[in-house]
Amino acid sequence: MKIGFIGLGNMGAPMAANLAAAGHEVTGFDTVAAPPAGVAQAASAAEAAAGAEVVITMLPNGAILKAVAGDVIPAMQSGAVLLDCSTVDVASAREVAAMAEAAGLGALDAPVSGGVGGAAAGTLTFMVGGGEAGFATAKPLFEVMGQKAVHCGPAGNGQAAKICNNMILGVTMIATCEAFALADKLGLDRQAMYDVVSTSSGQSWSMTTYCPAPGVGPKSPSDNGYTPGFAADLMLKDLRLSQAAASDADADTPMGALAAALYARFVEEEDGAGRDFSAMLPRFETRTRES
Ligand code: NAD
Numbered sequence: 001m002k003i004g005f006i007g008l009g010n011m012g013a014p015m016a017a018n019l020a021a022a023g024h025e026v027t028g029f030d031t032v033a034a035p036p037a038g039v040a041q042a043a044s045a046a047e048a049a050a051g052a053e054v055v056i057t058m059l060p061n062g063a064i065l066k067a068v069a070g071d072v073i074p075a076m077q078s079g080a081v082l083l084d085c086s087t088v089d090v091a092s093a094r095e096v097a098a099m100a101e102a103a104g105l106g107a108l109d110a111p112v113s114g115g116v117g118g119a120a121a122g123t124l125t126f127m128v129g130g131g132e133a134g135f136a137t138a139k140p141l142f143e144v145m146g147q148k149a150v151h152c153g154p155a156g157n158g159q160a161a162k163i164c165n166n167m168i169l170g171v172t173m174i175a176t177c178e179a180f181a182l183a184d185k186l187g188l189d190r191q192a193m194y195d196v197v198s199t200s201s202g203q204s205w206s207m208t209t210y211c212p213a214p215g216v217g218p219k220s221p222s223d224n225g226y227t228p229g230f231a232a233d234l235m236l237k238d239l240r241l242s243q244a245a246a247s248d249a250d251a252d253t254p255m256g257a258l259a260a261a262l263y264a265r266f267v268e269e270e271d272g273a274g275r276d277f278s279a280m281l282p283r284f285e286t287r288t289r290e291s
Pocket of ligand 1: 006007008009010011012029030031032033045058059060061064068085086087088112113114115116229230234237
């Protein structure tokens with residue numbers, strides 16, 4: 001397939017490289033990053049999009065996505081699919097899909113989970129919003145870049161699924177970390193805490209797959225000095241997106257709001273910037289009820 005790929009950063013570069021390695025003809029554009037091996041360089045986003053059957057974007061936020069969409073949509077051939085894999089707000093995703101559809105194009109929002117490791121290994125999970133025809137066109141590309149693609153409904157629903165999942169993740173990670181810190185103060189051994197909770201009703205992915213306590217459970221960023229992994233900054237971004245969506249939809253999300261406030265404090269006022277999001281555990285360890 002002839003593919004335009006815009007946004008060749010930490011995630012986009014390995015995704016584009018995997019598509020090229022699978023035999024697709026990939027032309028890339030990034031305002032800063034150079035294309036990875038096997039990907040041809042275009043002089044602009046519009047040039048990368050011209051003649052492509054699918055144009056993939058992997059960009060930082062909704063404002064940049066809307067600006068790039070404004071450049072590429074007029075350059076795309078009729079019937080082509082605009083496939084956005086960035087994590088952006090639901091409203092921007094729906095606006096871009098409407099712009100693309102008005103121009104006779106297919107549009108999908110397909111944010112991912114799996115991080116930089118999953119992008120490099122081609123094991124991402126895609127949460128996809130948009131029409132059936134576009135999903136069918138993009139399916140072979142999801143199979144190269146990932147291991148699973150779930151069609152979640154019309155435009156914007158991929159972003160909706162992603163931010164709801166990550167709101168649960170942010171809340172459960174904080175709950176797991178504060179419980180470990182309480183267990184420490186009660187004299188409960190961390191291994192015993194893990195052995196009980198990982199097989200009891202407090203169990204979650206945060207405990208059993210990504211345990212925030214070093215030396216306990218499977219290997220995780222806590223065993224590597226809390227080097228991300230999934231950075232606290234990116235968790236904060238996703239929690240803010242879920243709060244913006246909750247506000248637009250008039251949904252009551254008190255735990256999500258508190259998680260967003262705690263990660264904002266951790267990243268912007270404490271030492272959380274650039275650390276894994278599970279570094280909430282050392283944060284709670286050093287705190288008291290008053291601090
Ligand atoms: P990144 O900052 O490494 O990459 C973004 C790239 O977009 C950069 O190379 C930047 O130069 C480029 N860019 C910015 N404006 C541009 C423009 N106008 N035209 C062309 N290129 C432009 O970010 P990333 O880690 O690759 O993340 C990309 C997206 O994926 C984000 O929405 C992020 O939330 C999401 N995501 C990231 C991870 C992760 O672990 N890094 C995991 C899941 C989802």
